[in-house]
Amino acid sequence: MTRMKRIAVVIATVICGTGCAAPAAERGSGANSHDDVLRVAGPFEVHSVAPAESSGLFTRLEVAETLVSSDLEGDLEPGLSADWTESADGRSWTFELPDGVTFHDDTPVTAEAAVESLQAASAEAASPLSAAPIDAIAADGDAVRIDLDKPYPSLPAVLTHYSTVVLAPGSYDEGRVTQVIGTGPYEIEEVELPARVEVTRFDGFRGDAPAIERISFQAVARAESRALMAISDQADVVFGLEPSGRQRVDESDAATMVSSLQPRSLMMKVNMQDPILEDARVREALSLALDRESMADAVLREEDLAATQLFPPSLSAWNQPDLEPLDHDEEAADALLDEAGWQEGADGVRAKGGDPLQLTLTTYPDRPELPALATAIQAELKEVGVAVDVDVTNSSEIPARHADGTLQLGLLAKHLALVTDPLVTAAETFAEQGSDWGVMGWRNDEVAEAIDDLEEGTDEATAAADRAVIATLAQQELPLIPVAWYRMNAAVSTHVDGFVMDPLERTWHLSQASWAS
Amino acid sequence: MGIVTGAGFSGVAGVLLRRAGQAVGVAVLVASLCFLVVRQLPGDAAFRIAAGRYGYDLVDQQAADAVRAELGLDRPAWRQLADWLLALGQGDLGTSLVTSASVAQEVGYYLLGTLQLGAVALVLAVALGGALGTLAARRPNGLLDRAVDGWVASVRALPPFLLGLLLILVFSVHLGWLPAVGHGDGVSVVLPASTLAIGLSGLFARVTRDTVVEIQRSEHVRFARTKGLGARLVLVRHVLRNAGVVLVPYVGVQAVTLIEGVVVVESLFGWQGLGHALVHAVFWRDVPVLQAAALVLALLVVGINTIVDLVGLWLDPRPRGRAVVS
Numbered sequence: 001m002t003r004m005k006r007i008a009v010v011i012a013t014v015i016c017g018t019g020c021a022a023p024a025a026e027r028g029s030g031a032n033s034h035d036d037v038l039r040v041a042g043p044f045e046v047h048s049v050a051p052a053e054s055s056g057l058f059t060r061l062e063v064a065e066t067l068v069s070s071d072l073e074g075d076l077e078p079g080l081s082a083d084w085t086e087s088a089d090g091r092s093w094t095f096e097l098p099d100g101v102t103f104h105d106d107t108p109v110t111a112e113a114a115v116e117s118l119q120a121a122s123a124e125a126a127s128p129l130s131a132a133p134i135d136a137i138a139a140d141g142d143a144v145r146i147d148l149d150k151p152y153p154s155l156p157a158v159l160t161h162y163s164t165v166v167l168a169p170g171s172y173d174e175g176r177v178t179q180v181i182g183t184g185p186y187e188i189e190e191v192e193l194p195a196r197v198e199v200t201r202f203d204g205f206r207g208d209a210p211a212i213e214r215i216s217f218q219a220v221a222r223a224e225s226r227a228l229m230a231i232s233d234q235a236d237v238v239f240g241l242e243p244s245g246r247q248r249v250d251e252s253d254a255a256t257m258v259s260s261l262q263p264r265s266l267m268m269k270v271n272m273q274d275p276i277l278e279d280a281r282v283r284e285a286l287s288l289a290l291d292r293e294s295m296a297d298a299v300l301r302e303e304d305l306a307a308t309q310l311f312p313p314s315l316s317a318w319n320q321p322d323l324e325p326l327d328h329d330e331e332a333a334d335a336l337l338d339e340a341g342w343q344e345g346a347d348g349v350r351a352k353g354g355d356p357l358q359l360t361l362t363t364y365p366d367r368p369e370l371p372a373l374a375t376a377i378q379a380e381l382k383e384v385g386v387a388v389d390v391d392v393t394n395s396s397e398i399p400a401r402h403a404d405g406t407l408q409l410g411l412l413a414k415h416l417a418l419v420t421d422p423l424v425t426a427a428e429t430f431a432e433q434g435s436d437w438g439v440m441g442w443r444n445d446e447v448a449e450a451i452d453d454l455e456e457g458t459d460e461a462t463a464a465a466d467r468a469v470i471a472t473l474a475q476q477e478l479p480l481i482p483v484a485w486y487r488m489n490a491a492v493s494t495h496v497d498g499f500v501m502d503p504l505e506r507t508w509h510l511s512q513a514s515w516a517s
Numbered sequence: 518m519g520i521v522t523g524a525g526f527s528g529v530a531g532v533l534l535r536r537a538g539q540a541v542g543v544a545v546l547v548a549s550l551c552f553l554v555v556r557q558l559p560g561d562a563a564f565r566i567a568a569g570r571y572g573y574d575l576v577d578q579q580a581a582d583a584v585r586a587e588l589g590l591d592r593p594a595w596r597q598l599a600d601w602l603l604a605l606g607q608g609d610l611g612t613s614l615v616t617s618a619s620v621a622q623e624v625g626y627y628l629l630g631t632l633q634l635g636a637v638a639l640v641l642a643v644a645l646g647g648a649l650g651t652l653a654a655r656r657p658n659g660l661l662d663r664a665v666d667g668w669v670a671s672v673r674a675l676p677p678f679l680l681g682l683l684l685i686l687v688f689s690v691h692l693g694w695l696p697a698v699g700h701g702d703g704v705s706v707v708l709p710a711s712t713l714a715i716g717l718s719g720l721f722a723r724v725t726r727d728t729v730v731e732i733q734r735s736e737h738v739r740f741a742r743t744k745g746l747g748a749r750l751v752l753v754r755h756v757l758r759n760a761g762v763v764l765v766p767y768v769g770v771q772a773v774t775l776i777e778g779v780v781v782v783e784s785l786f787g788w789q790g791l792g793h794a795l796v797h798a799v800f801w802r803d804v805p806v807l808q809a810a811a812l813v814l815a816l817l818v819v820g821i822n823t824i825v826d827l828v829g830l831w832l833d834p835r836p837r838g839r840a841v842v843s
Contacts, residue, residue, distance in 0.1 A: 233693070234697055393560070
């Protein structure tokens, strides 16, 4: 847009502000022209360029790469490393690095550079790599060797996590990452934290050159604003729309909705040591009282997202199609609560020995559906005489109240495959000593045994049986009460072809997209 | 002439000295209050900071413990405050607990955003409100005056959030002239600034109108007319200058409320400003950023008041106390 035009636009706005009529401008001529830049908008702000603190934005924009990558089904595939091998005793892994590849600053990709990045990740408490039993990470010729204290078959899956990206030595300043110099098909052009990142095609990329030359990412906090951007052609790809925004996009010609079922479950974490909730009958009654289909329909606008078990069908290895689905049966819930000694009181709230059946449900607003779902749960449980206080607070209150034991119920959205292999997350979720975002005060020997078995590595038939044991026992004892599954969505402009959605949110695959002719 | 200059200088020095003293007092008070208030908030700061850093998928006990150890959050409260005040004395605002970036840099970035937005909004509001008010004052109780009254009432009644959405719908979605959100390029400031400006313009129009009507009725303006000056010259040389003495302090007050009140507009339009920084800093218990942002806002209030005093001094045609005596 020319300077004169901009000035004209400003003047026109002022004139219109005074109430005078202004002539209509031709649509698409001003703010909406896209040149050759693909404009992406999403709710995620970036507070730091450090890998663990970047919410994965730099792997999503394909600036930085991890050693191992995954495909749309979550199966491992080569990342920066084309090939990796495990030693016979399973205690050492070697990741080969490609020859003649350079970082965006034209320095060569060396084993030493990769080692430095991985060591930084393993020292970062928030990175899943810090939980791996690592003895040493060292350069071994042109490869990276990771020695372990004990066998850990999930290591390649952990190395798909965005906190383990390989960055050039020039990215670091006194041990901290100050700029993102990676190896991906796009390189950083400009970063304006927290809301704007612009990348451009990296000509030295070892693979196919992307069709789209430049991408700009803008963080937009409000879902209403994002929906308006999508339908008025001010962004080409818009992530995270609310149901009303999705409807607007469906009605418009400018964009279409793309979505995929994520390996994320919305669930209630239950404090199994709470005097009320330690009773299995109470937990089952809470679960039976939930009309999941109505809630999914009302809050997520999609009845099919009602959870019938913890693991969604997108996690095909873990989902158990034969498992008895979670049911809605108010009468059965009432009967169970009666049996557990909670008698109906005059005010509609059940009580036992003078104590009311009152629970606090803690949740957080980072995912907009959680507070809405929490109030829906409150209403459903009121029907069976359970009074629920909903506390919408910071997400960290769930681990904090887990730590001090004050949590009763926590409603959370749990990503079940943070590192492609759901085993890593499942093992942590069902850890015997409890888990911040998993079980609380629950231990089951059979589940613990199954997890140990899976972690040590076993044949596929035994592994499948182990996974079935975990899923089935979790469904019976309800240390986590599943509520709904989750669908990630994006509005994609009709100007864009070839957009695919990665259910694991590892990358946005924009290097494979192109402009529609 | 020499007498006037001397009086002007002592007036300016007085204003500056008084305001500088105020600034130091305000700085220490605001920063200490911020610190104390944040300590009283419920929740564990280490968990909050970890959530801000790593996002909800990665925040857990280990991450919080690492944060606590790294930042020394176990130190007694008085030592944390004393350390911060000592560093401040050396001009060091510290680093953000969440982003690990320099606070001065971070708050400077957001301050610039807020100042840009505030300045454009203020200029638009003064231009729009001033013009409407002056026009309305030409014939008090005339048709135009009543129309301006209607405008004042309706823009005051519209909450900024709704006004902003309306502007987006009209200018961005339907006409496609302006971007709905964004920060950085010149056009993206228009909608957020207009949202703020339209809201403010009502009051400006009202105050301008009343002041201009009052001054037009005053004796010195009648005298200017009597001595044969044209209507335009009277307006520019006598009415507007005198109106300025009343209006400039008023603009100052509005500027302060504007800068503090941009939170809603900033979040609606995705504009990076101090309001945004403050909200996040509270949510994440990022005490250094919060203290610095509050400090900057407090100093800004002092700064704007200083400018208002100085401009008033310069505009006011009446000679000042001591100048008359000497």
